Amino acid sequence: MEGLSNCAQAPVSNLAENKRSELAEVIDEPSRSSELWGDWKWQLKNRITTLEEISELIQLTKREEEGIKRATGRLAMAITPYFFSLIDRNDPKCPIRKQAIPRIEEFSVSSCELVDPCGEDSHSPTSGLVHRYPDRALLIVTDSCAMYCRYCTRRRMVGEELPPMSMERFKEAVKYLKSKKTIRDVLISGGDPLMMKTEVLEQYIKELRALPHIEIIRLGTRVPVTLPMRVNAELVNMLKKYHPLYLSLHFSHPREITPEVVKSCGMLADAGIPLGSQTVLLRGINDRPVVMKKLMQELLKIRVRPYYLYQCDLAIGTNHFRTPVSVGINIMEELRGHTTGYAVPTFVIDAPGGGGKIPVAPTYLISQAKNKATLRNYENKIFNYMEPATIP
Numbered sequence: 311m312e313g314l315s316n317c318a319q320a321p322v323s324n325l326a327e328n329k330r331s332e333l334a335e336v337i338d339e340p341s342r343s344s345e346l347w348g349d350w351k352w353q354l355k356n357r358i359t360t361l362e363e364i365s366e367l368i369q370l371t372k373r374e375e376e377g378i379k380r381a382t383g384r385l386a387m388a389i390t391p392y393f394f395s396l397i398d399r400n401d402p403k404c405p406i407r408k409q410a411i412p413r414i415e416e417f418s419v420s421s422c423e424l425v426d427p428c429g430e431d432s433h434s435p436t437s438g439l440v441h442r443y444p445d446r447a448l449l450i451v452t453d454s455c456a457m458y459c460r461y462c463t464r465r466r467m468v469g470e471e472l473p474p475m476s477m478e479r480f481k482e483a484v485k486y487l488k489s490k491k492t493i494r495d496v497l498i499s500g501g502d503p504l505m506m507k508t509e510v511l512e513q514y515i516k517e518l519r520a521l522p523h524i525e526i527i528r529l530g531t532r533v534p535v536t537l538p539m540r541v542n543a544e545l546v547n548m549l550k551k552y553h554p555l556y557l558s559l560h561f562s563h564p565r566e567i568t569p570e571v572v573k574s575c576g577m578l579a580d581a582g583i584p585l586g587s588q589t590v591l592l593r594g595i596n597d598r599p600v601v602m603k604k605l606m607q608e609l610l611k612i613r614v615r616p617y618y619l620y621q622c623d624l625a626i627g628t629n630h631f632r633t634p635v636s637v638g639i640n641i642m643e644e645l646r647g648h649t650t651g652y653a654v655p656t657f658v659i660d661a662p663g664g665g666g667k668i669p670v671a672p673t674y675l676i677s678q679a680k681n682k683a684t685l686r687n688y689e690n691k692i693f694n695y696m697e698p699a700t701i702p
């Protein structure tokens with residue numbers, strides 16, 4: 311932080327140069343023990359956002375160079391120094407790198423791809439509120455994230471870094487929620503709600519908690535993974551006042567589970583916040599059963615329960631990330647029965663156009679007759695389950 315305030319007096323070109331050399335120095339520091347590294351505001355201020363900055367740190371491929379040049383405006387490149395440090399800089403196929411650095415493939419649009427793949431905009435009664443299912447609603451409070459995932463399904467609205475939802479708009483949403491007594495669960499998402507100031511986020515959570523029919527509040531966030539130092543005592547102490555409150559985290563690869571992430575998830579779990587993880591199935595990143603199993607098992611070790619495995623949505627420019635559905639089914643086949651049930655998420659396809667999440671699984675029920683069901687287990691052994699006799 312001090313370094314930055316000194317830089318503030320320097321001419322713009324020097325500022326950029328200073329930032330680059332400071333970044334290179336801190337990223338390369340093996341102990342990562344510097345005060346700057348653990349300061350989430352420093353991490354945000356020093357996100358890698360330009361071709362010049364990143365070129366000093368890594369040898370880019372031609373496709374990446376072109377991708378970065380074209381990824382301007384919404385969902386432009388932004389990588390925290392922390393997340394960047396997880397990249398294997400000698401490996402163009404590094405799974406962390408593919409998630410964070412734009413490639414030219416993002417700009418080839420397939421005819422089946424959709425601007426709003428989950429049909430959220432058509433289910434929005436007030437600005438920022440999505441009411442798609444009878445008993446739950448989604449509140450989109452900000453368009454900012456710590457790092458912009460290149461496969462983001464909300465790319466239509468994420469990354470302009472506009473001010474968060476105003477209190478005025480929030481009150482409109484609350485008015486709607488008050489009028490819908492069937493809604494018992496509100497998911498606060500974005501962008502990433504943990505990008506907001508703690509006191510602003512608290513105001514929103516507090517108002518929601520005051521509605522008697524809202525039984526649970528959930529926060530959808532990737533910040534504990536891409537900016538784990540944001541999870542500090544101030545944030546955790548605020549969150550734990552509003553139980554039952556759940557966090558839906560977003561992990562993509564076992565390499566994301568670092569000592570920093572172990573700490574951030576540990577603090578949240580110690581505060582009694584149930585942690586779940588949603589993972590998007592991504593080509594060349596986590597589409598091998600061995601990688602997915604490792605991720606799921608590592609998550610349980612840090613008290614994060616794998617929750618959903620998503621087939622990658624048909625968001626514009628994501629064809630290079632998508633796998634055939636059979637790849638996900640095969641992964642589920644390799645998980646169920648082969649590891650702890652807690653480590654097995656539900657594989658779902660969010661139906662294009664707003665049909666909601668549809669579970670997809672290997673077939674274990676081979677046939678169903680009047681008096682018996684024939685099943686196969688994870689070892690492909692066949693079993694019969696006798697149905698109950700008719701009760702007169």
Ligand code: SF4
Binds near residue numbers: 465501
């Ligand atoms: S954190 Fe979530 S909302 Fe933000 S860019 Fe990644 S996928 Fe999109």
